[in-house]
Amino acid sequence: MEKAILIRFGDLVLKGKNKPKFIGQIKKNIRSKLKNVNVEYTFQHDRIYVHFNEVDSDEVIKQLGYVSGIHSFSYIYKTTKDIESIAQLAKEVIQKEVKLPTTFKIETKRTDKNYPLKSLEISQKVASLVLPSFDGLKVEVRNPETVLDIELRSEGTYIYVGKIPALGGFPIGLGGKGLVMLSGGIDSPVAAHLMMKQGIDVELFHFESTPLTPLESVQKVIEIAKKLAYYTPYNKIKLHLVPFTKIHEAILSYVADPYIITIMRRMFYRLGEIYANQHGLDTLINGESVGQVASQTLSSIKVIENVTSIPILRPVITYDKNDIINISKKIDTYDISILPFNDCCSIYVPRNPVTKPTIDQALKEESRFEFKELLEDALKNVQTMIITPTTDFEIALHGFDVKDALSSYTQE
Ligand SMILES: Nc1ncnc2c1ncn2[C@@H]1O[C@H](COP(=O)(O)OP(=O)(O)OP(=O)(O)O)[C@@H](O)[C@H]1O
Helix, strand or coil: CEEEEEEECCHHHCCCCHHHHHHHHHHHHHHHHCCCCCEEEEEECCEEEEEECCCCHHHHHHHHCCCCCCCEEEEEEEECCCHHHHHHHHHHHHHHHCCCCEEEEEEEEECCCCCCCCHHHHHHHHHHHHHHHCCCEEECCCCCCEEEEEEEECCEEEEEECCEECCCCCCCCCCCEEEEECCCCCHHHHHHHHHHHCCCEEEEEEEECCCCCCHHHHHHHHHHHHHHHCCCCCCCEEEEEEECHHHHHHHHHHCCHHHHHHHHHHHHHHHHHHHHHHCCCCEEECCCCCCCCCCCCHHHHHHHHCCCCCCEECCCCCCCHHHHHHHHHHCCCHHHHCCCCCCCCCCCCCCCCCCCCCHHHHHHHHCCCCHHHHHHHHHHCCEEEEECCCCCCCCCCCCCCHHHHHHCCCCC
16 A cells, blocks of 8 residues: 655645746745655645655654644555545555544545546446445535545556645745744743744844843743744754843833833843844744733834834734633743743832833933933844754853853854
């Protein structure tokens, strides 16, 4: 029995001239993802068959599950076009893949128009040969629990049962590049994931305030980046650590308590925009919502966004917290995000954060200290790490300046 995996792309969402580009990119991403596995490919129009010998097919499915742009897979079996062989293979596939008893239907697609039987005739003939061998199969044409698909093509016949849903979305590499403001919280890793799923190639930007915040908060972000790295075609993601301590200290010293978070975010946006522009990144992405906490209001977004002109994407803004949590569990970042270590946004939370800040007042708060030099200095000292799913962080966490502690892991 020749077994392969059929990969589908979700034809409905593919439009016109984008289609060949999309398929070219997804092939590239799949090859890259499976480069350490011994498989072969058959590429046909808008589908891909992955063939394997002595390879753990579940591992192949697992790896393909990280590739955005794939909408579903099926385990698919191949035989000749001889009707007896088709029926024989159908029986074997039912034995292997179908839980009995079940209601059942055969659906045939015939792309080989020279074949002597039409699609419906093939279904009927195969059903008549298969049904006597199984007590637990009851034909139900309208709403069957199980559908056995037969595809009769010029090169042979393929049979499969059911579809395994995949990630969906679009392949990374076509949608431009984005800089994700990544905190250690639940929402921003989900925001990163959602944008990656839409085909955006992301880099991660974290403002670290050690020693005001514990070094573990940086480790937390590295652990999150490791999880996100699985969803890239090359199992690699860039994490930029931005030394934010001096800016943070200045904000805490000079800014009135209710405006601390507003001004901190304005500094985040300024830093993000400059960095993105310097490095050819098209957009800033964050995990902001409206209404989750008192400071997250539309007035607040307006005042914060006022300092930038780069597009800002907030993919989770309409999501319920529970939905965000469910995604974070699926991508395996939830358990890391709920670890207790504070980062710069979660320590020294003001007692009464302003809910309706004004631009004038924000400018007044900022006029109390020279922040431009501080921003320049932070940008000069950004450390870039290439994170893979196996990046190691076995270092002593205490008694180090974060820069020294991380230097051996830093690459440009
Ligand atoms: N230390 C940080 N470094 C980078 N980005 C940050 C940082 N803190 C906050 N952000 C960005 O600002 C957004 C809103 O921050 P907020 O403090 O409301 O959330 P959070 O508790 O940090 O966690 P999250 O929104 O990720 O669940 C974050 O989603 C993230 O995009």
